Amino acid sequence: MTQIRPRGAVAPLRRPALSSRRPSVDAVVASLRPEEPVHCLRPQAVSAAARAFVAAFPGDVLYAVKCNAEPTVLRAIAAGGVTHFDCASEGEVRLVRSLFPDAAIHFMHPVKSRGAIRSAWQQHGVRDFVLDTDGELTKILEETGDGEDLGLVVRLALPKGNAAYDLSGKFGAAPAEAAALLRAARPHAARLGLSFHVGSQCMDPSAWTRALALAAEVIAAADVAVEIVDVGGGFPVAYPGSEPPALDLFMDAIRAGAALLPEGVRLWAEPGRALVAGGASVVVQVQQRRGDALYVNDGVYGALSDAGAPGFRFPHRLIRLDGEAAEVERAFTLFGPTCDSADVMRGPWILPADVAEGDWIEIGQLGAYGTALRTAFNGFDRAHVTEVSDSPMLATPGYEAGAPARAA
Numbered sequence: 001m002t003q004i005r006p007r008g009a010v011a012p013l014r015r016p017a018l019s020s021r022r023p024s025v026d027a028v029v030a031s032l033r034p035e036e037p038v039h040c041l042r043p044q045a046v047s048a049a050a051r052a053f054v055a056a057f058p059g060d061v062l063y064a065v066k067c068n069a070e071p072t073v074l075r076a077i078a079a080g081g082v083t084h085f086d087c088a089s090e091g092e093v094r095l096v097r098s099l100f101p102d103a104a105i106h107f108m109h110p111v112k113s114r115g116a117i118r119s120a121w122q123q124h125g126v127r128d129f130v131l132d133t134d135g136e137l138t139k140i141l142e143e144t145g146d147g148e149d150l151g152l153v154v155r156l157a158l159p160k161g162n163a164a165y166d167l168s169g170k171f172g173a174a175p176a177e178a179a180a181l182l183r184a185a186r187p188h189a190a191r192l193g194l195s196f197h198v199g200s201q202c203m204d205p206s207a208w209t210r211a212l213a214l215a216a217e218v219i220a221a222a223d224v225a226v227e228i229v230d231v232g233g234g235f236p237v238a239y240p241g242s243e244p245p246a247l248d249l250f251m252d253a254i255r256a257g258a259a260l261l262p263e264g265v266r267l268w269a270e271p272g273r274a275l276v277a278g279g280a281s282v283v284v285q286v287q288q289r290r291g292d293a294l295y296v297n298d299g300v301y302g303a304l305s306d307a308g309a310p311g312f313r314f315p316h317r318l319i320r321l322d323g324e325a326a327e328v329e330r331a332f333t334l335f336g337p338t339c340d341s342a343d344v345m346r347g348p349w350i351l352p353a354d355v356a357e358g359d360w361i362e363i364g365q366l367g368a369y370g371t372a373l374r375t376a377f378n379g380f381d382r383a384h385v386t387e388v389s390d391s392p393m394l395a396t397p398g399y400e401a402g403a404p405a406r407a408a
């Protein structure tokens, strides 16, 4: 059988031979003088963040694989104590299963192909599936043969909140509908759950308390036993000019909301960004300067998607190997390498005033929705990947390496 390679498939990240195994970002640049973007992974920072979240969260932690599916990152997540994975596609299920034969995989996309449900159930041992319509419940029951040990989770839609990314527009059942789905699913479920997502990079802990209060109302209206409430992801990280409240305040808000749930309900969470944002920097090279415009070798079709139209700001610093940079700084706009005029990242990027062709820029907090989003558009998909052991450019309160676990 021939494998159909999708048009625009992304070239694998290339692992260069480096003199020392776990150098700093500066050492990587000095050794490679790279003309292609370099993804510098920090597995120990990912493990530390995972450990901190697992220690703080009063329930099971499912890592949301879409946020960063690099095998190095997935292994670091597991090394941090995470044994559950939130997958959204057959490809993610297959990848996680190939790395972790014993992990619990949860299929948390509310709209799945029949083939994906079937292969997850039959070949990959997936037992928990999410749904937000009657039609999806029918599909899951037919493709799993209404099997024993089936876990069913109903996704509840939330009113629009104040997260940077609203995730309520596309998926989720309205409260009355969700209650009806819980009733319909109950006779088929070895485990019945209710899930929601407050939106990504949600800075307000009370969003979880409000969502849990709504979940409690839905469960009461359904009037059936529910074993699991899944509080989703959305836990924020630090970006320049935006430091979130400490992790413990989110956990306090979750405990306050969970107190409204029926006795004995088990909590799940699906963090993505919070576990991996600090886990990668991308080093780009300046290939041309025109006034305050810098043309660099990665952009919105590469790892810098969120720096484009969504307007996220990322920590950054100049790396120049030969000579000192000017002390005076000024604001620059970055342009990516493709020919699309949408390939622009307005920042502002504050850098030494004498930035020049050949300089490099380290851009941090790209472990989340950065390295995972690159495309092959316009042929700019070549990049190096390596591991570094220096610290992330920004720390998020509560996730620092060695952060003390909260007393129970």
Ligand SMILES: *Cc1c(COP(=O)(O)O)cnc(C)c1O
Pocket: 064, 066, 067, 086, 108, 197, 199, 200, 201, 232, 233, 234, 235, 270, 271, 272, 273, 274
């Ligand atoms: C994307 C996603 C997550 C992870 O969200 P973060 O904001 O990265 O924590 C978790 N659950 C679901 C259903 C998602 O779609």
